[in-house]
Amino acid sequence: MTDRRDFIKTLSLAGTSLLLPSPFAAASINPEKTVPNYLSKYKDLYAKDPKAASLAWFNEAKYGLFMHYGLYSIWGRGAWVQLFEKTPVAEYRKLMNEFTARKFDADFITDLALESGMKYVNITTKHHDGFCLFKSAQTDYTSVHAAAKRDLVGELNAACQKKGLGLFLYYSVAADWHHPYFPAKTAGWQYFRPDYAQPQPEYRYKTEKDAERYTAYVKAQLRELVTQYDPAGIWFDPVRGLYARPDLFPMEEFYREIRSLSPHALVSFKQGATGTEDFAAPERKAASLADQIQSDFGAESAALAKRVWEAHHSKHNETCSTLQRGAWSYEPEDNDKRRHLGVQEVMDLLADAKSRNMNLLLNTGPLPEGDIHQGDAETLRKVGKLIG
Template sequence: MYQFNRKEYEERMKWYQEARFGMFLHWGIYALPARGEWVRSPEEMPEEEYLQYFEEFDPVDYDPRQWAKAAKEAGMKYAVLTAKHHDGFCLFDSALTDFKSTNTKCGRDLVREYLDAFRAEGLKVGLYYSLLDWHHPDYPHYGDQHHPMRNNPKESNEGRDFNKYLEYLHGQVRELCTNYGRLDVLWFDFSYGEGERCMRGETWRAHELVTMVRGLQPGIIIDNRLEVSGEGFGSMYEGDPKPWHGDFVSPEQIIPPGGLLDKNGNDLIWEACVTMNNNWGYCALDNNFKPAGMLIKKLVECVSKGGNLLLNVGPDAKGNIPDQSLEILAGIGRWMKKNGESIYGCGKAGMEKPEVGRITRRGNTLYYHLFENTIGAMPLQGLSKEQVKSVRWVHSGAEIKIAKGWVYDNYPDIVFADLGPDPVLPDPVDTVIRVELK
């Protein structure tokens, strides 16, 4: 049975900490009602009503090569697709269910096509798999915290065999880990509940599950949601990781205010998963999209705190990433082409956050991310002149001189970078300067 090994852990996490930026893809038959991927739960929608979307599903425009190109152009290094969400519908050709994409009008294994396309672009590939399943007859219905039929006493749990469901869950994970080549990330979602209705850890036979996954996919990275969910940090935080704790913490719709440390003050590896608008799955009436400039700054914030950003897109029922999402990705990509060196392989600077932006660091190189200008030269607080080898604009490589003069003599402990006479920074979103230390 699998046991945590620190050396192996650090080795498999190297590429992930280098990558820093990934794409989350929430897609399924819930794109047809277009009210988000949870649509069945809040609406308490019966199974027979939901099945109409299974009969209609036919993503005629689905071309994962276009998705992969959009991700790569945005500067993303990995992606995670929902192979199965809480509704139980599978985007892959599982031998264990008829509720799958190959049985819809499209008749295609959508997971296989996604994996082939993203690998062809040189991106790391991951799959999301829901531990919940509102379609499976042996998953708890009445009284469950989230099931659409939780309030319907006619959907009694009498005769339901949860062990049969666990065999199904383990069997499908085995299929994904066996039939689709090398997987880089497995993103389980999610654990919940307490007491008699605890759906966490060994409720899922988690030790057995993780042992199987790591045996079939050596080096795979697993999230922490077999143990907790977006609301918790798990046993890695306690400094005594359980075998099923996962490899990273997964804060959802929040960037941790101070980054994440365990209770002993050691850095935790984490990834903030964030939506572009207010929904994960396609929602036709949700136009509350975060602008590219804001998301660039949020990516920088994650990296400056030692974390990754997994940014979600929700393709529509035809298989198209919404135009607004593509425009945002393109905007991020233009910035990343010029400034990606300040993101990839970077992390915490170990310095106080400056007033005008943030700092990321790789070794002896500091990247000052300037969100606003100053009056006069730019203070590089936390550095002495003796420490600085060179200062350059990242976008052009041009030298930036250290400012001298009586204005700055009052602050002998601060280095000032002379950014020139223009009070407007070259990039109004985030202008990056590189400081090489001696």
């Protein structure tokens, strides 16, 4: 395992180094350079430079729909409920039997995005709990093996392709509370694992060498996501986990894998992991995390956070926010802290993003069965009419 100090120094040079060919990459998914539907306006540029076409599209897209949906939606207590309530792995897994996604309607979602003036959609293919909304040969912890028996990402992808919307795929890389070989809390971040009173038999991580098994899992799933769905891009999270131990998450390898498979796929990781991302995608205030990282993980990690954030200053970036205050996934609206935003508040978010040369990725948390909150849908449609 590479020394952590040396690894952080290596990352500091990543923004100026050449990306080497991936030794494990498969052939490109689009060798004929067939233009994706959402890039049809940029077909001439795409023929010359697919990545340039994607960036030109993204710069003009301005506005996208974000969705946090998973097992946690059933309980309605937040996407981090397994960690905060220390729910045993086996007990949390039983939620698969209740995950029907009966009202998840990709046509409704994509129509709503279009009516709202949005140009792309982003969905949590795998959040921190490790549950996947897509077909994967790497695990049975998926919506395909749950009560739903559906590939929700596949359905959304088909609808996006049909209607000319770009599809970004959110992927939690630096947190996975289900995978047996994901690093333990002792590896450097308190949120790597829930703080269970008793050891979980499902967890088998013992040494940092074991993390290589998780790395192989991520590489395989990224290949699946890119080759099965040909997305507009992969959107990584959580960046604090990355800053805690950047040596455990070989992001440049992951980026090379994605780019070797798809010449037009964009890559993002919140404030940035290496500085070589195509755009930054911070939450809400869109600020550097360096000061917080200094307090949490020390000077070296803080220096990395500062360098990669500064590497994105000249790029057209994105900020993400949510329609329900303080909640990314569905929670009951039982007090003002959880109320849903109104039309003017969304207009203010759009104006703020525009003033900072950023896109706005606006999140709604689908309800337990997968339908969209009625109030959010109404607000989005009204905003769509205002922005034309």
